[in-house]
Amino acid sequence: MxxxxxxxxxxxxxxxxxxxxxxxxxxxxxxxxxxxxxxxxxxxxxxxxxxxxxxxxxxxxxxxxxxxxxxxxxxxxxxxxxxxxxxxxxxxxxxxxVMDVWPVIADVLRQREWILIERARVTLEAAIEEAELLEAADEHIGFDLDRMRVLLNLTEMAQRFLRILVSLRVPRSIASLGDWLVKATGLLGSLRRLR
Missing domain, CATH: 1.10.10.10 (Winged helix-like DNA-binding domain superfamily/Winged helix DNA-binding domain)
Structure with missing residues (x-):
C-alpha cells in the first residue's frame, strides 16, 4: 500500500x-x-x-x-x-x-557603549566629590569612599580599553585573522596583569 x-x-x-x-x-x-x-x-x-x-x-x-x-x-x-x-x-x-563589519561595530561602540561608560564615570566623580566634601566637614557619609574610587578606576580602565578596541582594525582576510587574534590575546593578557 x-x-x-x-x-x-x-x-x-x-x-x-x-x-x-x-x-x-x-x-x-x-x-x-x-x-x-x-x-x-x-x-x-x-x-x-x-x-x-x-x-x-x-x-x-x-x-x-x-x-x-x-x-x-x-x-x-x-x-x-x-x-x-x-x-x-x-x-x-x-x-x-559586506564582510568588513568592524567599522560598524566600532561606530556602535563609540556611539552607545562609550556614552554609557561616560555617564557612569561622571556620576561617580560627582559622588566622590560630594563624599569628600562631607568627609572634610567631619560628617558621616555612610558610603565607602575608597570603593567609590576603585569603581571610578575600573570605569576609567573600561574607557581606556574601549578606546583601544575602537581604534583597532580587524583584518579583512581570514589568513591574517590568526595573527590579529594572537596580538589581541597578548593585549588582554597585559590588561589582566595590570590588576
Whole structure:
C-alpha cells in the first residue's frame, strides 16, 4: 500500500547543510538582539555572509521563513549601515554581505557603549566629590569612599580599553585573522596583569 502522505521533492530548506546554516543565522540573530538590535538583521547578514553568491530578497525571505516586506525593510537598514550591498542597479538585484563589519561595530561602540561608560564615570566623580566634601566637614557619609574610587578606576580602565578596541582594525582576510587574534590575546593578557 502506497503512502498518501505528501511525496514532494525536498526543498532547499530541507538540505542538512541549509538547516545548519539557518541555525547559525538564528544564533547570530539572537546575539545581535542581545546587543539591542533587531534579530532579523543578524539572521539576514549571516545568511548572506555564509552564501557562496548573491541572493535575491525573495530567496532570503523564503529561506528564513519571513515576509518579503520584513526582508526588504531590514535589507534597507543593513544597507544604510554598510553591512550589505546590492549586486547591480536593478530593484530586483541580489544582495551580498559586506564582510568588513568592524567599522560598524566600532561606530556602535563609540556611539552607545562609550556614552554609557561616560555617564557612569561622571556620576561617580560627582559622588566622590560630594563624599569628600562631607568627609572634610567631619560628617558621616555612610558610603565607602575608597570603593567609590576603585569603581571610578575600573570605569576609567573600561574607557581606556574601549578606546583601544575602537581604534583597532580587524583584518579583512581570514589568513591574517590568526595573527590579529594572537596580538589581541597578548593585549588582554597585559590588561589582566595590570590588576
Amino acid at each position: 502506497e503512502s498518501t502522505e505528501n511525496n514532494t521533492a525536498p526543498t532547499a530548506q530541507d538540505h542538512p547543510l541549509t538547516v545548519r546554516v539557518l541555525h547559525v543565522a538564528d544564533a547570530v540573530g539572537e546575539f545581535i538582539a542581545w546587543w539591542g538590535f533587531k534579530a532579523i538583521h543578524g539572521r539576514i547578514w549571516a545568511l548572506l555572509a555564509l552564501s557562496s553568491g548573491p541572493r535575491a530578497q525573495a530567496e532570503v525571505a523564503d529561506l528564513l521563513g519571513v515576509s518579503r516586506a520584513l526582508v526588504s525593510a531590514a535589507m534597507h537598514e543593513l544597507h544604510e549601515r554598510g553591512l550589505v550591498r546590492p549586486v547591480g542597479d536593478s530593484r530586483q538585484a541580489p544582495w551580498v554581505a
